[in-house]
Amino acid sequence: MSSEKAVGKIAIVGSGLVGSSWATIFASSGYKVQMYDISEKQLQTALTLVEKNLRKLDEHGLQRGNISADAALLNVSTTTSLEEVMKGAIYVQESALEDVNFRIEFYKKLDSITEPNTILASSTSTIPASKFTEGLVNRERCLIVHPVNPPLFLPLTEIVPAPWTSQETIDKAAKIMESIKQKPVKLKKEVLGFAVNRLQFALLAEAWRLVADDVIGVNDVDLVMSAGLGPRYAFNGPCETVHLNAFGVRDYFRRYGSGATTVLNDMGIVPDFTDESVIQKFETELEPKMSSSNIREYQAEREVKLVEMAKLKKAMNL
Numbered sequence: 001m002s003s004e005k006a007v008g009k010i011a012i013v014g015s016g017l018v019g020s021s022w023a024t025i026f027a028s029s030g031y032k033v034q035m036y037d038i039s040e041k042q043l044q045t046a047l048t049l050v051e052k053n054l055r056k057l058d059e060h061g062l063q064r065g066n067i068s069a070d071a072a073l074l075n076v077s078t079t080t081s082l083e084e085v086m087k088g089a090i091y092v093q094e095s096a097l098e099d100v101n102f103r104i105e106f107y108k109k110l111d112s113i114t115e116p117n118t119i120l121a122s123s124t125s126t127i128p129a130s131k132f133t134e135g136l137v138n139r140e141r142c143l144i145v146h147p148v149n150p151p152l153f154l155p156l157t158e159i160v161p162a163p164w165t166s167q168e169t170i171d172k173a174a175k176i177m178e179s180i181k182q183k184p185v186k187l188k189k190e191v192l193g194f195a196v197n198r199l200q201f202a203l204l205a206e207a208w209r210l211v212a213d214d215v216i217g218v219n220d221v222d223l224v225m226s227a228g229l230g231p232r233y234a235f236n237g238p239c240e241t242v243h244l245n246a247f248g249v250r251d252y253f254r255r256y257g258s259g260a261t262t263v264l265n266d267m268g269i270v271p272d273f274t275d276e277s278v279i280q281k282f283e284t285e286l287e288p289k290m291s292s293s294n295i296r297e298y299q300a301e302r303e304v305k306l307v308e309m310a311k312l313k314k315a316m317n318l
Ligand SMILES: NC(=O)c1ccc[n+]([C@@H]2O[C@H](COP(=O)([O-])OP(=O)(O)OC[C@H]3O[C@@H](n4cnc5c(N)ncnc54)[C@H](O)[C@@H]3O)[C@@H](O)[C@H]2O)c1
Pocket: 013, 014, 015, 016, 017, 018, 019, 036, 037, 038, 039, 042, 094, 095, 096, 097, 098, 123, 124, 125, 126, 146, 147, 148, 149
């Protein structure tokens, strides 16, 4: 458990799906939180969602700190003034539009009004910080702090520096994440896709190739994960897994390394994800069991399962 205390004001810039999740997690940890967005209407929607999220955490015993939903809610305020949200903030979590040109201009503005020690963290899933912070005066305080959806129940957070992000900023951001019971992973340098999407896309590419080549059906690809690799990975990642699947990692690679190389050499090229014939194969199997017209319902069902997993991990002190 972290010894970091939730002291200070957190600015949540952009209060959509991810921004309101961040607001919930910070408030549930005892921080003072202010949400900024471009309209009052959006902020009211976000506030309603934060309240619902806080009550959900309480209901499942998954609060991040020793504070009730009611008390946490009192610590959440909103504003449509960027200057106001930045005032006195120790940490800014920006979760606005996924558009590099928007961010280039927006970060110039944040840079011009930031206070001397504030950390400027972006939730962006795909845009490296070097693409929108290079010319800034305070660029050493900018970095990516990328959550995984839904952040309320999946604590992993990737911390990705730009080449000029200071070590102090990286370490402070990681400590703040620990203080809200997120699990930070520090990337040592910037890389496209960060770690989560590089691993996820590698898996997706092979799933696509197996389906495209008629080796296996879509539902069976998912079964390979949900009944086989997935539950194991929920507790031991791929590195620990191979360590445990032999007498240590050295033994594993001695026994199975050349076999793995042969299989990897047999894999095809990067798929063309616009290939209509393959997309249709995916749809034919997925739509009857999870119609995309009811996607919210299935997302809610997934959340119920993730809540149970989060409760189990909490009970196991993991
Ligand atoms: N959705 C995910 O699964 C997910 C996961 C991890 C990271 N992210 C990243 O989080 C960020 C936000 O994604 P989201 O899914 O919450 O999007 P969203 O569309 O739900 O929210 C975006 C919010 O930004 C606000 N906004 C628009 N213009 C703005 C401006 N000029 N200033 C401030 N706010 C403005 C919008 O009003 C909206 O509330 C993106 O960068 C995305 O890549 C998303």
